Structure formats: C-alpha cells, structure tokens
Amino acid sequence: MIESFFELFLSRYNYWMAIILMLIGLYALIAKQNLVKKIIGLNIFQTAIYLFYISFAEVRGGTAPIYTAEGVHALYVNPLPHVLILTAIVVGVSVTAVALSLIVRIYEEYGVLDEDELMQAVRGR
Amino acid sequence: MTLADQLPVLLIAISILASLLILATGWYDRRFCYPIALITILSQFLASIVILLQVLDGGTIRYYLGNWSPPLGIELVIDSFNGFILVAILLLAAATIIYARRSVEKEITPEKIVSFYVLFQLLVTGLVGMTITGDLFNLYVFLEISSIAAYTLIASSRRSHSYVAGFNYLILGSIAAGFILLGIGNLYVTTGTLNMAELAAMLPASYHLATVHSAFLFLIIGFSIKVAFFPLHLWLPDAYTESPSAVTVLISTVMAKVSVYALFRILFTVFTTAYIIDSFPVTGFILLMATVAIIAGAVLAIAQEDLKRMLAYSSISQIGYIMFALGVTNEIALEGGILHILGHAVMKGCLFMVAGVIIYRMGTSRLSDMKGLSKTMPISCAAFALAGASMIGIPPTIGFMSKYYLVLGAFEAGLWPYAVVLLIGSLLAAIYIWRFIEIAYFGDPHGGHGGDHHGHATEREAPLSMLAPMVGLALLCLIFGIFVEVLMQAVAPAALLLLGGA
Numbered sequence: 309m310i311e312s313f314f315e316l317f318l319s320r321y322n323y324w325m326a327i328i329l330m331l332i333g334l335y336a337l338i339a340k341q342n343l344v345k346k347i348i349g350l351n352i353f354q355t356a357i358y359l360f361y362i363s364f365a366e367v368r369g370g371t372a373p374i375y376t377a378e379g380v381h382a383l384y385v386n387p388l389p390h391v392l393i394l395t396a397i398v399v400g401v402s403v404t405a406v407a408l409s410l411i412v413r414i415y416e417e418y419g420v421l422d423e424d425e426l427m428q429a430v431r432g433r
Numbered sequence: 434m435t436l437a438d439q440l441p442v443l444l445i446a447i448s449i450l451a452s453l454l455i456l457a458t459g460w461y462d463r464r465f466c467y468p469i470a471l472i473t474i475l476s477q478f479l480a481s482i483v484i485l486l487q488v489l490d491g492g493t494i495r496y497y498l499g500n501w502s503p504p505l506g507i508e509l510v511i512d513s514f515n516g517f518i519l520v521a522i523l524l525l526a527a528a529t530i531i532y533a534r535r536s537v538e539k540e541i542t543p544e545k546i547v548s549f550y551v552l553f554q555l556l557v558t559g560l561v562g563m564t565i566t567g568d569l570f571n572l573y574v575f576l577e578i579s580s581i582a583a584y585t586l587i588a589s590s591r592r593s594h595s596y597v598a599g600f601n602y603l604i605l606g607s608i609a610a611g612f613i614l615l616g617i618g619n620l621y622v623t624t625g626t627l628n629m630a631e632l633a634a635m636l637p638a639s640y641h642l643a644t645v646h647s648a649f650l651f652l653i654i655g656f657s658i659k660v661a662f663f664p665l666h667l668w669l670p671d672a673y674t675e676s677p678s679a680v681t682v683l684i685s686t687v688m689a690k691v692s693v694y695a696l697f698r699i700l701f702t703v704f705t706t707a708y709i710i711d712s713f714p715v716t717g718f719i720l721l722m723a724t725v726a727i728i729a730g731a732v733l734a735i736a737q738e739d740l741k742r743m744l745a746y747s748s749i750s751q752i753g754y755i756m757f758a759l760g761v762t763n764e765i766a767l768e769g770g771i772l773h774i775l776g777h778a779v780m781k782g783c784l785f786m787v788a789g790v791i792i793y794r795m796g797t798s799r800l801s802d803m804k805g806l807s808k809t810m811p812i813s814c815a816a817f818a819l820a821g822a823s824m825i826g827i828p829p830t831i832g833f834m835s836k837y838y839l840v841l842g843a844f845e846a847g848l849w850p851y852a853v854v855l856l857i858g859s860l861l862a863a864i865y866i867w868r869f870i871e872i873a874y875f876g877d878p879h880g881g882h883g884g885d886h887h888g889h890a891t892e893r894e895a896p897l898s899m900l901a902p903m904v905g906l907a908l909l910c911l912i913f914g915i916f917v918e919v920l921m922q923a924v925a926p927a928a929l930l931l932l933g934g935a
Contacts, residue, residue: 337604350607357614364622389621392570396614399577403607406584410600417593430594 322363329356341423343411347404354400358393365389437487440480441496441509444519445562448473452554459547466550467534474530474557478523485516489923495567503567503628510567510630514771514927518694519564521775525686525782526557528902533679535896536789540677541589549589556582556683560691569617569627569703572695576613576659579691580606583684587676598671605658605668612655619648620703632703640712649713652699659692662756663726666749673745674798678789681741685748685785686778693755693774701931706762720760724854726753731861735868740788740798743865744781747824750858751777757839757855766842767928772920773835776823776913780832783820783906787813790895790903800869804876810894814873816907821866823910826859831913 317324333356336349370385415421418429436443451473458465488494488511496509511519533553541549559579566572584606588599621627623644624635639645654665661669673681700709709715730750737743755777758770790813791806792798807814823832836855843852894900913920 334608337608343600346604350604353608353611357611357618360615361618364618389618395570395574399574399581399610402581403577403584403603403610406581407600407603407607410584410588410596410603413588413596414600417596426597430597 322366323360326356326360326363329353329359332356343414343421343423343426344408346423347407347411350407351400351404354396358396358400361389361393361396437483438496440484440487441494441511441565442498444477444480444484444565445509445558448477448554448558448561452551452558455554456547456551459551463543463546466547470550470554471530473554474523474526477557477561478520478527481516481519481523484511485520485923488513488516489926504626504631507571508567508628509565511565512927512930513923514930515564515694515698517771517923517927518690518774519561521778522560522564522687522690523557525690525778526560526683528782528786528906529679529683529687532682532786532789532899532902535899536679536793537677539793540591540679542591545589549586552582552586552589553679553683555579556586556688560687563691563695567629569620569629569632571627573610573613573617576695577610579688580610583680583688586680587672587684589680590675590677592675594671595675595677598675602668602672605665609655609658612651612658616648616651616655619644619651623648629698629703633705636704637707640708646713649704649708649715653696653715656692656696656699660689660696660752660756661749662752663722663729663749666726666730666752669749670742670745673748673785674739674742678785678792682782682785682789685745686782689748689752690774690778693752697759697931700759701933706932710762716760716762719756720848720851723753723756723760724851726750726756727854727858728861731858731865734865735861737865738800740791740800740803740869741785742798743800743868744784744788747784747862747865748777748781750862751781751824754836754839754855754858757851758842761839761842761846761848761851762932763842763846764928764932765838765845767931768921768924769835769838769840769842771924771927772831772838772917775920776831776835776910779906779909779913780820780823780830783816783903783910784824786899786903786906787817787820790899793895793899794893800872803869803872806873806876812894812900812904814870816903817873818870819907820910821870823914825863825866829914830910831917832910834914834917 330353333349333351333353337346337353340346340349365386367383367385370383373384373387376382411421414426418426420426420429451469455466455469458469484494493510493512497503498507498509530553537546537549556579559575559582562575563572563579566575584599584603587602588596617627620632623639623642624632626632626635636645658665673685676684727750730746730748730753734743734746734750737746751773755770755773758766758773788798790810791803794810795802823830826833826836836859840852840855843849843855
C-alpha cells in the first residue's frame with residue numbers, strides 16, 4: 309500500500325511538485341497578512357502552473373522541434389505548451405506590476421502593509 | 434473577400450488600435466480621447482448587429498485568423514448564442530461610453546483621464562475577444578486583458594478605498610485565472626487541442642478520466658469566482674461600490690455578463706450536456722447554490738445603507754437567476770436565462786447609472802441622504818422606478834419575461850419547490866427596490882436632519898449626456914418586455930444550440 313503510493317509519487321513527481329508549490333502559493337495568498345507576501349504567494353502559485361505545463365510537454369530524449377530536410381523523423385518536444393506559458397508569464401508579470409503599484413498607493417494612503425491594520429484604517433475613515 | 438467577411442476580426446483589431454490611438458493623441462491633447470472611444474465603440478456596436486443578422490440568416494460564422502485553419506490556427510466563432518451576447522454587451526458598452534464623459538470629469542482626476550479611456554477601450558477589447566473566440570487559450574488571454582484593465586479601472590476613483598477594492602479583486606481574480614489556466618492545461622493534456630469545437634468532439638472518449646473531471650472543476654470554480662456566484666462573491670460588493678460610476682456600470686453589466694457567457698460556453702459547448710448531466714452530475718448542485726444565491730443576495734441587499742452597495746448585492750442575487758437556468762438545463766429555462774443575461778444587463782445598467790447621477794449631483798450614495806429626491810431629480814427617479822419594476826419582475830417588463838420563462842422551465846422539469854424560490858426572490862427584490870422608492874418619493878427632504886443639507890442648490894436633474902442613456906435603458910426594459918418575440922428569434926436558436934440541437 310505504502311510502496312505503491314510511494315511509486316505513484318516517484319513516477320509522477322513533477323506533477324506532485326507542481327501541486328505542492330501551488331498549495332504553498334495558495335496558502336501564502338490566503339493566510340499571509342502582509343500584502344507584498346501575498347503577491348509573492350501569487351507568483352509562486354503562477355509559477356507552479358507554469359511548471360505543470362512545461363513538465364507535461366517534456367519528452368524524454370526529445371530534441372528541439374526543428375524541421376529536418378532529409379525526412380528524418382526526429383523525436384521532438386511539443387513546443388505549444390512553451391509558447392502558451394510564454395504568454396502566461398507575460399500576463400503574470402503584468403498582474404504583478406499592477407498589484408505592486410496598487411500596494412504602493414495603499415501604503416501612501418494608509419501607511420500600512422498589514423491586512424488587518426489596513427482593514428482597521430479603512431473602517432476608521 | 435469583402436469587408437463584411439472581415440467584420441469579426443475587425444471588431445477586435447480596431448478596438449486594440451483605437452486604445453493605442455487614444456494613448457497617442459492623449460499625449461497631444463486630452464480632448465481627443467473621448468470622441469475616439471465613442472466612435473470606436475459605436476461602430477463596434479453597429480458591426481455586431483450586422484454580424485448577428487448574418488448569423489441568423491446564414492448560420493454560424495467561422496473566421497480563421499490569418500487564414501490558418503484550425504487546429505493549427507485560431508478561429509473566431511460566432512453562432513446565434515454569442516452573436517446575441519455580443520450585441521447585448523456592445524449595446525451596454527455604447528450606453529456606458531455616452532454616459533461616461535461627464536461622470537468621468539467629476540470622479541477622476543484630470544491627468545488620469547487619458548489612461549481611463551485607454552483602459553476602458555482595452556476592457557471592451559478583452560470582453561469582445563472573450564465573446565467571439567473559438568479557442569480556449571485565446572479565451573484565457575482575453576480574460577486576462579479584460580481583468581487587468583478592470584483591476585486598474587476599479588482603483589481609478591478619487592476615493593482611497595478603491596485601491597483596496599481593486600487589490601482584493603486582483604487577488605481573487607488571479608486565483609480564478611490560475612484555476613482556469615490549470616483547467617485548460619488538463620484539457621490539453623487529455624486531447625492535445627485547444628480548439629473548442631474539436632475539444633467537444635474529442636472529449637467524450639475520455640469522460641471517465643480523472644484529468645477531465647479535475648479540468649472541469651478547475652474551470653467551473655475559476656469562472657464562478659469571475660461571475661461572483663454566491664459563495665465566491667466576496668470581491669464584488671467592494672469592487673462595485675468603490676469604483677467610479679461609469680466603471681461600475683461597465684463591469685456590472687458587460688463584464689459580469691461575458692463571464693457568465695464564458696461559463697455557459699465551457700459547460701455546454703466544450704463539455705456538452707451529456708457530461709454535466711450524466712458523467713459528472715453537477716447541475717443539481719448548481720441549482721441548489723443558485724437558489725441560495727438568489728435568497729442570500731437579496732437579503733444582504735435589503736440590509737445595506739448605501740445605494741451602490743445595495744445594487745451590488747442585488748447583482749449577486751440576479752446572477753443566481755442566470756445560474757438557475759444553468760441548473761435546470763432544459764430549453765425553456767435556458768431561454769429564460771439567456772434573456773435574463775440581456776435583461777439584467779439593461780436594468781442593472783440603468784440602476785447603476787441612476788446611482789452615478791446621484792453621486793454626480795449630490796456627492797453621496799447613502800440612502801438616508803436621498804429623502805425627497807424625486808422633487809429635484811424626477812426623471813432619474815422615474816428611470817429607477819421603471820428599471821426597478823423590471824428587477825422585481827412586474828409585467829410587461831423584460832425582467833418579468835425572463836423570470837416567467839425560468840418558472841415555466843422549472844415547472845417543466847418538475848422542480849416546483851425551486852420555482853417558489855424564484856418568486857420569493859422577486860418579493861425580496863420588491864423590498865429593496867421599494868426602500869429607495871419610498872425614500873425618494875415619500876421622504877421629507879427637510880425632516881430629520883433639521884436642514885443641514887447645504888448643497889440643495891446644486892441638486893437638479895443630471896446633464897443630458899448622462900440622462901439620455903439612462904432613460905434609453907429604462908425604456909428598453911419596457912420595449913424588450915413588450916416585443917419579446919423579436920428577441921426570441923435570436924434567443925430560441927441560442928438555447929437549442931446550447932443543448933446540442935442545431
């Protein structure tokens with residue numbers, strides 16, 4: 309029972325790692341009080357998703373998907389997930405930029421970065 | 434190739450170009466921004482009507498971007514369902530942009546006006562793209578374009594609390610987008626395609642796989658956050674209340690409806706009814722949550738002291754009605770649901786416009802400050818009463834027609850206890866709409882506070898450019914309700930299409 313579970317973990321460890329990272333990110337997003345730490349959590353969460361995409365695209369022994377003229381059927385890695393993740397990384401960077409600039413504005417306005425203190429400051433106005 | 438064939442891609446391309454043009458001319462002179470945005474959105478609206486007529490006439494339009502046919506290329510697909518949604522959202526966007534000019538002058542600092550219109554145009558771009566794309570990853574990209582624009586727009590108000598509202602929405606919206614991305618990844622692992630039509634054809638062979646189940650759950654939870662379906666609605670009240678009035682109108686009507694559309698599209702086109710009823714029975718749970726949403730949203734709305742916040746909670750309740758159609762999953766209920774997507778957008782747009790006009794003239798949205806408002810702003814209050822009647826579901830408004838179809842659908846499915854919930858929801862809506870009517874029409878403006886309102890001289894009717902779209906939408910509530918047969922020509926094939934018939 310335990311052995312089979314261990315084998316399941318080892319044979320798919322890339323997915324497990326993505327899941328563990330994702331949960332760490334979600335935990336930071338929800339449980340951390342500091343707004344900047346929340347954004348770090350968001351980045352870990354997004355990176356886990358990128359890793360998930362990249363690892364399922366991996367083909368053992370595969371090469372770069374370059375067209376070979378001689379008609380050789382090379383084993384190549386599917387490039388589409390990489391392209392998708394390039395887009396997702398751009399999106400992730402933009403979201404982070406917007407989030408950080410909002411945090412700067414919040415700090416200028418209320419002088420706090422802690423969520424509980426921020427809620428008190430908001431109610432106090 | 435005539436111009437009419439290229440309309441689907443022009444809808445998106447012109448919109449993106451316009452946002453850049455607004456930015457460029459905004460550096461030169463701020464006054465150019467508004468006309469460019471106005472002309473773009475009005476021409477998009479006209480184009481969407483042409484497209485809908487083409488679709489109703491000649492069937493689904495498939496446009497291959499760059500002439501690359503799928504699965505290699507990305508396609509834009511417009512059928513009777515999203516053609517209808519497209520016209521609905523661009524109608525609301527056009528009304529909002531007309532309304533926005535004066536409201537923005539008042540509520541946004543002058544140096545931010547250029548970026549406001551750029552983001553407004555980008556938000557419309559993203560939402561139009563989400564509506565007409567036939568590719569799942571493309572949907573995600575457009576979703577993020579619209580989301581990032583929305584986070585920033587919400588935080589653009591002069592009130593400092595709007596930063597916090599924008600930040601909270603950003604956190605929840607990013608979690609939702611992450612879930613959607615994971616769901617798309619799982620579907621890609623299973624089938625090796627991202628095209629929606631192809632996914633629908635290839636998925637039935639793998640309906641038993643855990644990968645498909647988890648993809649489905651990730652997608653449905655992600656989009657439920659985006660539409661603010663009841664237990665996942667926490668970002669909505671703050672975001673609607675704190676953002677500038679024009680933004681509230683846009684996100685409460687256009688953005689909310691496009692998210693609902695995307696959820697319908699995923700559930701019915703990508704996963705089909707065979708999956709959501711037989712392989713992974715989820716409709717019963719959605720129905721249950723929808724009834725909870727209808728009641729809870731309405732009860733919370735009654736408890737609010739702020740007009741915009743009250744309307745925001747009412748939105749949560751009304752989203753419940755649309756999800757109710759999804760839960761019943763028969764033709765009549767879906768017709769009601771699709772009709773309610775348009776109906777709710779029109780009436781909620783009008784109600785939020787009235788709230789914005791009151792903020793424009795009085796600088797407050799507290800209900801207790803609005804005593805006797807009907808004497809100074811009679812037209813606005815009348816528009817509120819008409820749209821409010823539609824919200825309650827009084828015949829012959831559009832709100833009555835959509836709820837009528839929903840109740841009929843529930844009866845046909847033998848779910849009469851749920852039909853009763855719809856009626857209770859209407860009763861609760863009557864209570865919160867009546868609170869405003871009572872205060873505005875029968876409240877004594879000089880009673881209570883002993884005449885401490887020094888701003889009475891400025892309380893008069895709103896400027897024409899704000900009044901016209903508001904009254905127009907209020908009248909549309911009535912016109913759509915009376916001439917519902919015209920709408921049904923588009924809605925009936927759309928409902929059939931969702932259920933898998935042609």
